[in-house]
């Protein structure tokens with residue numbers, strides 16, 4: 350009877366048809382969740398792949414799926430985010446579900462070989478579906494070598510960007526360019542390796558290009574240039590406290606200096622701390638949002654290591670690595686590239702000290718020129734000295750450095766503090782012939798809080814509190830502490846927590862705000878003498894100080910939102926200037942109207958002495974009106 354044979358054929362046919370029936374169209378992430386296994390050899394978390402572990406990779410992988418209209422996917426990223434495996438998932442998907450010619454380019458042929466052995470071989474061996482399709486390189490007639498893997502319907506070729514021969518080897522539908530910022534600028538005299546590789550995709554209308562890299566140098570970074578041409582997506586995640594969506598930025602990560610284990614992320618909306626362990630829920634609810642129009646076919650993704658999932662690279666480690674990098678340009682550079690996923694600006698943002706030194710002016714040190722209408726001072730406390738700058742302020746916050754003094758002496762002993770008191774009692778000659786007192790002196794409490802409070806207690810103090818504004822006397826002393834807050838320059842005063850020092854308040858300063866403001870003012874250009882134009886608002890004048898002063902004033906630069914001191918540079922002059930600026934703010938300069946300036950000018954043009962003028966500057970909470978309209982008049 351032919352029945353068994355027929356049955357056998359039918360069974361065989363049915364099985365054959367079932368085997369060929371396409372799966373419902375899978376995306377790359379769905380494929381990975383179903384078929385991908387991570388090898389214990391190459392992964393810290395071996396076992397089945399879960400896209401939920403790195404939710405930000407889902408959209409990126411799915412843009413590489415045949416169902417997506419996206420042609421080019423550009424990823425600029427930090428380390429420890431899982432992008433290598435995302436690329437491998439795409440390779441696996443192509444072999445299994447969407448075969449065609451594919452090329453994977455590493456910076457060098459050597460790296461391509463290593464990647465093949467350490468990443469691609471385990472990818473194929475660990476996933477049953479792939480193992481059946483790619484014969485091992487060692488079997489005869491497999492058609493496979495370290496750098497070439499054949500599979501039904503396609504071939505995977507791996508090469509290095511340093512090999513023009515490799516890049517020109519064949520036409521490809523799928524092109525994976527890995528770590529492009531490490532590619533040579535020119536390969537074998539044939540031009541840019543990326544252009545060479547792109548040229549191989551021309552014959553395919555439904556091609557896909559995946560370009561991934563950690564960026565290196567600003568202006569030279571290929572990945573940054575490609576990202577800028579894209580639709581520039583960033584990953585927005587919700588605050589666990591208030592739900593506000595935001596992009597994670599390094600400047601919102603804060604910790605007490607020297608204690609990176611206390612690092613927390615501060616929400617941009619509610620300012621509440623978010624801890625590393627809360628990150629995964631944020632990532633799960635995240636979404637990619639474009640910031641530019643792009644060309645419609647290219648999607649760009651930027652992701653820093655701040656997004657690294659819980660258990661991989663924590664915010665505490667970010668803080669620790671940042672601290673370790675201080676004073677070491679190479680480590681800072683690595684931090685910016687590998688952690689922030691941003692390119693390194695070779696030149697810092699500090700103004701050149703030489704320029705400032707070259708345009709010093711001839712007014713006498715210790716005197717205030719005509720435009721300077723009131724004085725403040727800022728004092729920086731060190732172990733063996735106190736450094737103080739006296740600054741005159743005028744309209745438009747134009748400023749003149751009046752004097753810079755270094756008071757030598759052990760700050761644990763009273764002598765040097767007595768010198769500071771004597772300085773606060775001095776009056777400085779003004780171009781009008783009058784003498785000006787220091788209105789407010791801010792002294793840094795960071796080095797020795799208790800001694801600072803004790804000293805401040807001996808002098809008139811500024812305060813604002815529930816009782817309303819109290820007009821301080823001239824020669825007001827203020828204890829101040831710098832913070833990393835970026836929202837305001839002077840943040841307010843809180844009572845010092847000690848019954849013995851009742852009435853002493855500690856003022857806090859948003860140091861980054863003050864430094865950024867100062868550096869933008871130091872970059873202002875003075876008018877030419879012929880033009881006869883006034884100096885721009887905010888311009889900073891200096892007398893003939895020594896070089897060292899200008900070196901210190903420009904010692905820091907803003908690196909990705911954090912201020913860092915250049916190696917082998919001191920920065921006391923910068924700190925003093927920032928405290929003197931805070932003192933001007935406490936005196937009221939940020940709220941001055943025309944009326945206030947005119948009153949200050951009248952005071953200096955009328956032949957009165959300081960003792961006759963009941964000068965009571967406005968120290969007030971921001972939201973309140975000035976106490977009186979004639980606070981400067983007799």
Ligand SMILES: [Zn+2]
Nearest residue numbers: 588591616619
């Ligand atoms: Zn919040």
